[in-house]
Amino acid sequence: EQNCQPCSVADFERFARAKLPSSAAGYYRSGACGEHTLAFNQSAFQRIRIRPRVLRDVSTRDMAVTIQGREVKVPIGVAPTAMQKMAHPDGECANARAVGRAGSVFILSTLSTSSIEEVAAAAPDTIKWFQLYVYKDRELTKKLVARAEAAGFKALVLTVDASAWGMRYADARNKFILPPHLKLANFSGNLSSGVSEKTSGSALQKYIEDVFDLNITWDDVKWLKRITKLPVMVKGVLTAEDAKIAADIGVGGVIVSNHGGRQLDTSPASIEALPEISKAVGDRVEVYLDGGIRYGTDVFKALALGAKMVFVGRPAVWGLTYNGEEGVKKVLDILGNEFDTTLALAGCRSPADIRSDMVTHESTYSK
Ligand code: FNR
Numbered sequence: 001e002q003n004c005q006p007c008s009v010a011d012f013e014r015f016a017r018a019k020l021p022s023s024a025a026g027y028y029r030s031g032a033c034g035e036h037t038l039a040f041n042q043s044a045f046q047r048i049r050i051r052p053r054v055l056r057d058v059s060t061r062d063m064a065v066t067i068q069g070r071e072v073k074v075p076i077g078v079a080p081t082a083m084q085k086m087a088h089p090d091g092e093c094a095n096a097r098a099v100g101r102a103g104s105v106f107i108l109s110t111l112s113t114s115s116i117e118e119v120a121a122a123a124p125d126t127i128k129w130f131q132l133y134v135y136k137d138r139e140l141t142k143k144l145v146a147r148a149e150a151a152g153f154k155a156l157v158l159t160v161d162a163s164a165w166g167m168r169y170a171d172a173r174n175k176f177i178l179p180p181h182l183k184l185a186n187f188s189g190n191l192s193s194g195v196s197e198k199t200s201g202s203a204l205q206k207y208i209e210d211v212f213d214l215n216i217t218w219d220d221v222k223w224l225k226r227i228t229k230l231p232v233m234v235k236g237v238l239t240a241e242d243a244k245i246a247a248d249i250g251v252g253g254v255i256v257s258n259h260g261g262r263q264l265d266t267s268p269a270s271i272e273a274l275p276e277i278s279k280a281v282g283d284r285v286e287v288y289l290d291g292g293i294r295y296g297t298d299v300f301k302a303l304a305l306g307a308k309m310v311f312v313g314r315p316a317v318w319g320l321t322y323n324g325e326e327g328v329k330k331v332l333d334i335l336g337n338e339f340d341t342t343l344a345l346a347g348c349r350s351p352a353d354i355r356s357d358m359v360t361h362e363s364t365y366s367k
Helices: 009-019 022-029 036-046 091-102 116-122 138-150 169-174 190-196 203-211 218-227 240-249 270-281 296-304 314-346
Strands: 048-050 065-067 070-072 076-078 105-108 127-132 155-159 232-237 253-256 286-290 309-312 359-361
Touching (some): 036 270, 036 296, 091 116, 091 314, 116 138, 155 218, 253 270, 296 314
Parallel strands (some): 076 105, 127 155, 232 253
């Protein structure tokens, strides 16, 4: 099989799993508890049908969208995933460069193995957002925000679905640690090397419970808005109720996400949660989605249901594992080409042509 070239995102997944050490493979793959939501994220897309329109002139097409006032060439960005140097020595820098070449948005995790400044230097032309975890040490948290601003990041993405750390049994079983030659590059001392210290279970879980402020509330969203000029997005909203609070506070965007099925198991698939959220706040804030995007048709469905763009987490990690920057670029190109073909086959020339009545739940056809 290693002689075949990977053509689909699923091919990259298989190749990456075979190549990675089991502990890293388990960390990247796993979801929380029974991994039901992890599975829903993909199966829910399969339950949605596309209703294509035919015989329309779709000979010239354009995938570009405007996100936070900036042109993005394809509405498929890269979600924040921690510790990317386990996948490839070039880690986040390679990932961010590939995203820049695709003309999209790269979100850097707080828990990155390349620092904010390294990623900014490696990918100066990429649109970069910084994902924030709030540390108990608020001065340190403020410094992260200031560093992201100084390094030219264009938005902050506050992860709001981590009021406890999801139970990922793969990591507990493997007694997951970050290999000690790698560091959490945004920090120094123990905050940088803590995830490499062996414990009775997942070293990441222990680190997070020690140093993160897991008890953040809407007041902390307001606090974050006060200390930064950048737009603040909230990532991990799954209900219309919370999306309305976020919009009332004046966030820049809402990322509909269940953290790739890694936090609350049996929470809905992101694509299932999207319609109520876009209906509730889509006219007030930009709504994005991540979770389970593996095909261009998934991107089409998310846009039809109100997302302005989508993000992929694991697929980028698989590309990175396969061969660094080029692998991520290939994965993004596959998704982009599939999305472009989907536009054509559904009778659309651009994302603006996608209408909500072009998708329907499978149950429509079994009545
Ligand atoms: C994540 N995710 C995540 N989210 C976040 O806000 N900060 C983080 O550091 C991480 N780290 C992380 C690591 C790994 C290995 C995975 C798989 C996920 C969640 C991520 O941003 C995103 O919500 C999901 O990955 C989207 O689902 P898919 O595309 O992986 O199906």
